[in-house]
Amino acid sequence: MAEQRSDVISWDEFFMRVAFAAKLRSKDPNTQVGACIADTDHRILSVGYNGTPHAITDEAFPWGDSDDPLNDKHSYVIHAEANAILNFRGSLKDMQGATVYVTLFPCHECAKLLVQAGVGEVVYLDDKYAGTMDNLISKRTLDSCGVTYRKVQMPHGLS
Numbered sequence: 187m188a189e190q191r192s193d194v195i196s197w198d199e200f201f202m203r204v205a206f207a208a209k210l211r212s213k214d215p216n217t218q219v220g221a222c223i224a225d226t227d228h229r230i231l232s233v234g235y236n237g238t239p240h241a242i243t244d245e246a247f248p249w250g251d252s253d254d255p256l257n258d259k260h261s262y263v264i265h266a267e268a269n270a271i272l273n274f275r276g277s278l279k280d281m282q283g284a285t286v287y288v289t290l291f292p293c294h295e296c297a298k299l300l301v302q303a304g305v306g307e308v309v310y311l312d313d314k315y316a317g318t319m320d321n322l323i324s325k326r327t328l329d330s331c332g333v334t335y336r337k338v339q340m341p342h343g344l345s
């Protein structure tokens with residue numbers, strides 16, 4: 187009888203790989219973000235990535251940075267975490283205590299949404315905006331609301 191494989195990826199690695207796959211769909215030329223929400227029974231509830239609202243043409247919104255808010259991508263993009271919440275087709279009751287896997291630490295607007303959706307834990311891959319005011323507000327929000335966060339360990343890498 188063959189031995190079962192023992193060196194399988196962990197749940198953390200699995201869900202982060204799903205989030206990473208989602209970010210590959212993002213058209214943002216600078217920062218691509220993926221999010222995967224999993225419930226306490228290790229079931230995937232939803233997935234999202236950063237993108238603009240459904241538009242009639244691909245050119246409807248800008249993808250560049252601009253001092254003019256009308257032409258700045260940040261005015262239009264829906265964040266990965268917000269899309270993951272919006273893409274969820276079940277009852278928010280099922281999201282209570284869920285874990286969100288994100289390739290980038292959530293901004294403070296997403297932190298508020300995740301808290302109100304019932305997410306109980308944030309697992310992140312990268313925190314490249316650590317120490318910025320937005321990031322500090324996000325962490326204060328999560329701390330104040332009892333939502334824990336930790337950096338994922340990826341011993342098998344991402345490929």
Ligand SMILES: O=c1[nH]c(=O)n([C@H]2C[C@H](O)[C@@H](COP(=O)(O)O)O2)cc1CO
Nearest residue numbers: 214216217219236263265266292293296
């Ligand atoms: O929580 C987040 N979720 C998320 O989807 N994003 C997206 C919005 C933008 O498309 C991109 C950030 O762009 P930039 O790094 O060029 O400012 O990442 C950004 C954050 C945090 O900054």
Ligand SMILES: [Zn+2]
Nearest residue numbers: 265292293296
């Ligand atoms: Zn955000």
